[in-house]
Amino acid sequence: xxxLKLSAWEIVEIARNPKRKTALDYINRIFDDxxxxxxxxxxxDDKAIVCGLARIEKQNFTIIAEQxxxxxxxxxxxNFGMPNPESxxxxxxFMKQAEKFKRPVVTFIDTKGAYxxxxxxxxxxxxxxxxxxxxxxxxxxxxxSIVIGEGSSGGALAIGVANKVFMLENxxxxxxxxxxxxxxxxxxxxxxKEAAEKMKLTAKDLYDLKVIDKIIKEPQKDGEVDFEKLAxxxxxxxxxxxxxxxxxxxxxxxxxxxxxFRNMGEYIxx
Amino acid sequence: MIVxxxxxxxxxxxKNKKSKVDIPIGKxxxxxxxxxxxxxxxxTNNLNICPNCGYYFRMHIDKRLDLIIDQGxxxxxxxxxxxxxxxxxxxxxxxxKTLREKTGLKEAVACGTGNINGEKVVICIMDSGxxxxxxxxxxxxxxxxxxxxxxxxxxxxxxxxxSGGARMQxxxxxxxxxxxxxxxxxxxxxxxxLYISVLTDPTYGGVTASFASLGDIILAEPKAMIGFAxxxxxEQTIGExxxxxxxxxxxxxxxxxxxxxxxxKDLKDTIYKLIQFHKGGEK
Numbered sequence: 001x002x003x004l005k006l007s008a009w010e011i012v013e014i015a016r017n018p019k020r021k022t023a024l025d026y027i028n029r030i031f032d033d034x035x036x037x038x039x040x041x042x043x044x045d046d047k048a049i050v051c052g053l054a055r056i057e058k059q060n061f062t063i064i065a066e067q068x069x070x071x072x073x074x075x076x077x078x079n080f081g082m083p084n085p086e087s088x089x090x091x092x093x094f095m096k097q098a099e100k101f102k103r104p105v106v107t108f109i110d111t112k113g114a115y116x117x118x119x120x121x122x123x124x125x126x127x128x129x130x131x132x133x134x135x136x137x138x139x140x141x142x143x144x145s146i147v148i149g150e151g152s153s154g155g156a157l158a159i160g161v162a163n164k165v166f167m168l169e170n171x172x173x174x175x176x177x178x179x180x181x182x183x184x185x186x187x188x189x190x191x192x193k194e195a196a197e198k199m200k201l202t203a204k205d206l207y208d209l210k211v212i213d214k215i216i217k218e219p220q221k222d223g224e225v226d227f228e229k230l231a232x233x234x235x236x237x238x239x240x241x242x243x244x245x246x247x248x249x250x251x252x253x254x255x256x257x258x259x260x261f262r263n264m265g266e267y268i269x270x
Numbered sequence: 271m272i273v274x275x276x277x278x279x280x281x282x283x284x285k286n287k288k289s290k291v292d293i294p295i296g297k298x299x300x301x302x303x304x305x306x307x308x309x310x311x312x313x314t315n316n317l318n319i320c321p322n323c324g325y326y327f328r329m330h331i332d333k334r335l336d337l338i339i340d341q342g343x344x345x346x347x348x349x350x351x352x353x354x355x356x357x358x359x360x361x362x363x364x365x366x367k368t369l370r371e372k373t374g375l376k377e378a379v380a381c382g383t384g385n386i387n388g389e390k391v392v393i394c395i396m397d398s399g400x401x402x403x404x405x406x407x408x409x410x411x412x413x414x415x416x417x418x419x420x421x422x423x424x425x426x427x428x429x430x431x432x433s434g435g436a437r438m439q440x441x442x443x444x445x446x447x448x449x450x451x452x453x454x455x456x457x458x459x460x461x462x463x464l465y466i467s468v469l470t471d472p473t474y475g476g477v478t479a480s481f482a483s484l485g486d487i488i489l490a491e492p493k494a495m496i497g498f499a500x501x502x503x504x505e506q507t508i509g510e511x512x513x514x515x516x517x518x519x520x521x522x523x524x525x526x527x528x529x530x531x532x533x534x535k536d537l538k539d540t541i542y543k544l545i546q547f548h549k550g551g552e553k
Binding site for chain 2: 115116120121122123124125126131137153158160161173176206209257261265266267268
């Protein structure tokens, strides 16, 4: 229940806390036998997205996860979790393999956004994100996405076209960072706290907007997140969702995902 | 070169002649590229291209329709919708209302069917004059509806993009329109229908990172600025100046992200020609 009193900006700070658990922490805790596999087979292995295979009991999974560094050194290696186009192309490769071998896909979303750099533009950042969503939308296997920290902009959504989207209680998911938002919309980057309140970026707001399907609680113990309990709950939710989806016909799985995104955003008929 | 000079001189003469006539303010406009003061009508009659330096001015939806669609064949889709203002921003509905009055447009995109040299297509045209062509729920829904209509009527789809990206005022709902339009395009793809994406100046952000980059064929106007991240953001991130020609249509062509750069005057015939190559392919 601690969430009730937090402001949106406080949640942003929690979501960004460098000590917050990262994708690999969840993957290693929830899945058995995780094996990371590398490379987009085109240009390089971009380390801001981690891909691999894992298992829960007898169920195999393909894992695609945005990974922030847990130390400065790791952060530099992982470009602070900001993917270059190669990360998305690696993700696409693993999505297609998942489909070929009939494995459900679980993606973990945690990024400030796709990397804005010269090389990223030269190598088609926009195209890479678009293609990732395009391939994801077509997958004939169940896909679950979990927003675990920062889910910012197209860089997050690129691996978020899922049948079920879960979000941790203190994660955020938004069109842009509150700083960027206030600077673009109000031409004043100092109004980021106000922007955070306005943007509807908390799990509760996004659940109300039907952007996400479930909020995963972050239970507390001794003033800190009880990671064991949280991971156990998340594992249960993943298993439940897969059980619900895995017996659907492949076409139904695609249709289920299609309808979810087809209906994103209400509008008024004039 | 010589021809260029002659042309330039001719324009100059015409302009000088005109300038002797008493023309009220408002009929002139300054070229954003070369700074030349131009007679508006001379620009309009030149496909909105600067007669002095060849700079492509952005086009109003109506002008673009005139340029691309056979006269009298455009039929807009009967889809009149409005945003719910999901973030409850106070000034957003007001801003939309003012823009509608000012531009004569309902939103940042117009969608319908029309003929290109007699070939019927579904056509979507964006307009930078309406909140920088940004994509909120209305733009996302209209593009998606258009894709669905192309499938239903088995028609080629042509989208002219010009956009700053996802619309800030609608927050996450705008972001989700990227997934919505992209998902719809998977169905068009499956139906074996042609989608020609035309990128015009500027095309950025969530539009580049969704439907604009997913054409079977991607065309661009010369020197159009196209990218994912804005130049200021990139400069601030990397802390250095950007190379010349970065994110231009020519840059994208060089790096393999567009099929062809087509001059404005040739766009209609080029699209027509491409459609001809794809006839009878639909499933």
